[in-house]
Amino acid sequence: MELTFVDAIRQALIEEMRRDPAVFLMGEDIGVYGGAFKATAGLVDEFGPQRVIDTPLAESAIVGAAIGASYTGMRPVVEMQFMDFVACCFNQITNFAAKSHYRWNAPVPIVIRGPVGGGVHGGPFHSQNPEMYFVHTPGLKVVEPATPGDAFGLLLAAIRDNNPVLFLEHKFLYRRLKEDVAIDAPPIPLGRAKVARPGRDLSVITYGAMVQTALATADQLAARGIEVEVLDLRTLLPLDCDAIAATARKTSKVLILHEDTRTGGIAGEITAILQERCFDDLDGPILRLTSGDAPVPFSPPLEEAFLPSAQALANHIERLARF
Amino acid sequence: MELTFVDAIRQALIEEMRRDPAVFLMGEDIGVYGGAFKATAGLVDEFGPQRVIDTPLAESAIVGAAIGASYTGMRPVVEMQFMDFVACCFNQITNFAAKSHYRWNAPVPIVIRGPVGGGVHGGPFHSQNPEMYFVHTPGLKVVEPATPGDAFGLLLAAIRDNNPVLFLEHKFLYRRLKEDVAIDAPPIPLGRAKVARPGRDLSVITYGAMVQTALATADQLAARGIEVEVLDLRTLLPLDCDAIAATARKTSKVLILHEDTRTGGIAGEITAILQERCFDDLDGPILRLTSGDAPVPFSPPLEEAFLPSAQALANHIERLARF
Amino acid sequence: MPKARAARPRPAAAALARRNGQTAAAMVTDLRREKLRFDLRETRRDGKVVYEWEGRVTDPPPLRETAALSRDQALAIYRFMLMNRIMEQQLENLYKQGQVVGGVYFGLGQEGCSVASAFALGPDDWMAPMIRNQGSLLVRGFAPRDVMMQYMAKSGSPTRGRDGTSHFGDLEKRRMISPISMLGDLIPVMAGVCLGERMQGREVAAMTWIGDGGQSTGVFHEGVNFAAAQRLGLVLVIENNLWAYSTPLQRQVRITDLAVRAAGYGIPAFVVDGTDPLQVYEACRQAVARAHAGGGPTIIEAKLMRMKGHAIHDPASYVPPRLLEFWRRRDPIVRFEGYLTLKGWLGESERTRLRAEIEVEMAAERAAAESSPMPTPDDVLEGVYCERCHHPTPHFQGRPS
Amino acid sequence: MPKARAARPRPAAAALARRNGQTAAAMVTDLRREKLRFDLRETRRDGKVVYEWEGRVTDPPPLRETAALSRDQALAIYRFMLMNRIMEQQLENLYKQGQVVGGVYFGLGQEGCSVASAFALGPDDWMAPMIRNQGSLLVRGFAPRDVMMQYMAKSGSPTRGRDGTSHFGDLEKRRMISPISMLGDLIPVMAGVCLGERMQGREVAAMTWIGDGGQSTGVFHEGVNFAAAQRLGLVLVIENNLWAYSTPLQRQVRITDLAVRAAGYGIPAFVVDGTDPLQVYEACRQAVARAHAGGGPTIIEAKLMRMKGHAIHDPASYVPPRLLEFWRRRDPIVRFEGYLTLKGWLGESERTRLRAEIEVEMAAERAAAESSPMPTPDDVLEGVYCERCHHPTPHFQGRPS
Ligand SMILES: Cc1ncc(C[n+]2csc(CCOP(=O)(O)OP(=O)(O)O)c2C)c(N)n1
Ligand SMILES: Cc1ncc(C[n+]2csc(CCOP(=O)(O)OP(=O)(O)O)c2C)c(N)n1
């Protein structure tokens, strides 16, 4: 089935709701309206307002209720209208859901999904990349797909997982990517990265919308004789340390690319992992290219300068390749 | 004046409130009761209930009101009874306060202070180290002192700073450390690390209560001929990159030690900085010793195994020294 | 904006009442001339879940006279309402020409509420707008070009392109706080503004708005309760426009009048017809006076209807058409014009002249906005921190008590 | 715990009412026999800010009879109350001997409320305790040793030493959710439990408690409103014990009866004397019945007093001594004993026998708790995730509607 990124998500919700009556949806404007980005368009018509629940505007209540429902055996999937709003239910996620199984053996099979990221001029409160708040919270899983197929397969896995999963959908991709998705394929296991493009000279480790930037830049550099390997992390927690080490060992040079802001971003974590695992395998410093340390500015020229660009990526790669 | 760690904090509050009528305090049980850890004991008697305000139990209201008061020129200092509860006002901190100056030039001179950290058997909700949530949020400053003198001097600076400052006080130190504090000394500038112990063989970069662990271990290892330099970061955002690079260049070997959980902890960030700045200066992998990736367990034998131990630190150092 | 007034020292009586923890008698004053309910029916049509409304489309009653507004003030309110509407028409136009970055939010049908509420504030008072309060920005002294440039992400905008919409403020001159997108968070912040002012010796009002949607947030509760407990001069206008984005009121709450929540905080409340600027002004005037007297917060629930979608991209097809029809008869500008005409304050020719005048002004504003360049990114990473570029300064008047 | 009952399918009438968005008439039923107010005065003594209370220390009225409790049930409640008290005496003792890790929290003076509320639940219902509801844990079938081992951080504790106090739960047998420290967060979670059950075809009650302190949190508002909007069977007991740690009620809110907040959610409420287990039971029984009938949430405000400090380290010197004196005369166990004696249900000798029996039982529980070893840290980093070790399973009864 040819699906855009957002329709792949919608389709995954439909498949899971048809398969498993324990799966249901909650969120703001996901029913009659079908969601701010139409990820749930028409679902209320098929499954009814009892399984596609328009909630009050109250993120802590939504996530709290999802946790409670999950304790009775249900599998709620919650939509944040924008993932920036997770800050309004931070305690429910990081203290209630994340610590439940460790503390008292009670699994919390919920998914919190919604749009992240910039590039669409959403301004400081509709463009954030909140992954590190959750990557740094033991007990959560964090997923961010880069293609419609991965979005579909990973969302199936996230819904079937017994742990609270943050499912981050880069809104820049929602309608810009389209591909054939096998809707009868099995779920894609969480925690496994994917080599999006093999290469021998240098590895770019990235995820989300930046995978597209990395692939485009790699094609460009191939013309100049630099063969870049692109590793798409797909799951940010747990990280696929083996795949990270494997690509580093293969190419001996690593650049980490993320749209998230720099300080405290995931590049640091990956750098530390590589120091621990591959110190002797590396022929150059582990570099990172990221957004700057600021809120995401609204105006297009500002946002463009703020986000990592293909040009900056090419420069970084060439510099590292010469090392 | 001989002061314990917590009394140094209390004294800094007193000095600032006497000096500047714009400084006032808000929090739960900070008035008549003097705070859960007595950091504000007696202050309501000197400054009155109008400047030492017992609030309702509502962290978002407290921080929100502090932001609002700061817009009128005041300098509120807010106590979180335990810093774990910042999760309940996460949006006010990370979206309202942190982005204010960048977005519309409105400074938010507030301090949010309170106890962090483990080792006192507080369990999963009274032992957390929340620093990375804020280190990853541009617009905030994050301070964590390791001695009474630094606590005093850094708190003065935090209160006078025009930005929202998270001031993290390791509760294990509150009554365990005591030293002579010059209460007429000038504030200690934010953003500057301190060499807590000079050494030539290897650098341990750390902060908070772990500084004590590092110093004790360094003394021990000195007897075995390994001279460890201990760098106390003091401010976690902005990081003192120069001091980090300087110690790395001096000893060529770096171990980062933190009590915070491992994945996404500040060790990653420092590792990335060192890769960027000192790749050619390093003679061994950058290692890290941290707590494990789990909630902080309650029972003493569990918590002890969970936290980084002096023994583990010694082992790590010896391993790295041999590299 | 009314003329500057000397700073008000807090009256001793109020301080006493506050210290004694005296409970304010909670009461809801309903100023409306028609008490409406809008019970929607959720049903299916052609397999689709839809909302229906079975009420009757009636004509509205006349506005409720208030003695508090002079002719000039009434006309000033009318002018701001017209500006609000015409400015939003220009914004729609700019959007269609592709000059707007992102979306546009409209306050169509809400102009009377937005303008008349802000009009009740004094110069020492503070406010913080929500996205539909573009009228209140004008009342507070911002120019239409400020709003336009925000939407166009221009370098000349109040945030220099860093943020959009009504996300801007002005600490010094206009005492306006910039909102953030997360609904509800302004409420404790505005309570804090009153607290800060009080500590400097002044009792001020701090006005902000919230929707029927936003009042379900936890921070609404924390903020209103904090203001009540500390008896701070928060003036909270709940614009109950029946929809939170696509979600009707009855899916959000199990009550009809949001004002009843005031009882839970021990504070007074008003219910007003939000399409009648006189009622809105009267309630807000009383709330502001109460704030100035140190009497604490007030909630004003304004009943109205969002006459467009959530933002420009939203056709609002979830709204039953007859419900819109009902409210179209309650256009606040038409109603107010009727009132002013009846009073003999506004003749046909003045009306035409005023409208033309505003059209000309708006065209000039628009031209100015269009001529502002886009920002250049040289300093995109600067200004995250205040490095002594600003100097927060309190102005004490009398001892804080 | 009462006997198991067949699962209740949700009645059609309730479903209809819910779908129509019918507003429940909000009403507060006050069951108390004495209506008290506690206005404290903040003043200075020897330069220190202190609270004073000028009320009169009086004797309490007799308990309020309820037809809903049989002799056996009343005696069962009495027994649990006694167990609660004696268990806490043992805990204090263990603490003094240095066997407790961290602090101990007491429900002294609140036993009647804690026990009688939980006693109103059926086996299909759910509950989640707060820190002072150690009595409700006993009612729900946990053993005193469970509580003791939690405080002692033993490997045999329900959380195997991973968490302490009443932070434990049991999804399968006792349908109890573990709280977290952050107050208020349980409320939407319990609403969600009802939602999950409803989707499986069952209308259940989910009971939890909150203090006068905790009800100021935003998540309280979000949770209660969510439950009201969805008409979920949340039974929320507000234990208004006049203090949040050291902060008296009047610094937290500007109202006297927290139950009035129910009106803001369109749900019914009760005010009860929290030292009278009969009133508490009666209100909770009605709330639970309402939940079973699909009628939605209920708030029960219990007026009582925390007779010790916040935790064992806190001498509560901020409490005016005469206020304590007033409440000491309202010891729930003494009052209930008086009632049972008057009814002829409890004689002197039975009372002595019962107390002795519980003392023996408690000593055995204590010995068992003491003999449990401390946990070993081998698996300290395991179990952060559920790796198919548990299998969340719904049990559908009829179609979700
Ligand atoms: C905390 C939070 N959650 C979600 C949103 C997304 N959102 C923006 S506006 C809106 C609906 C608001 O409805 P209401 O408060 O009634 O205001 P109205 O648009 O009717 O003026 C939603 C859900 C938000 N801005 N903030
Ligand atoms: C969100 C949150 N903030 C702060 C605290 C710290 N704290 C624990 S108990 C308490 C007082 C609670 O008072 P109340 O709700 O009245 O319960 P009580 O102790 O009287 O039973 C406080 C402030 C907390 N647990 N949670």
Ligand SMILES: [Mg+2]
């Ligand atoms: Mg609305």
Ligand SMILES: [Mg+2]
């Ligand atoms: Mg209390």
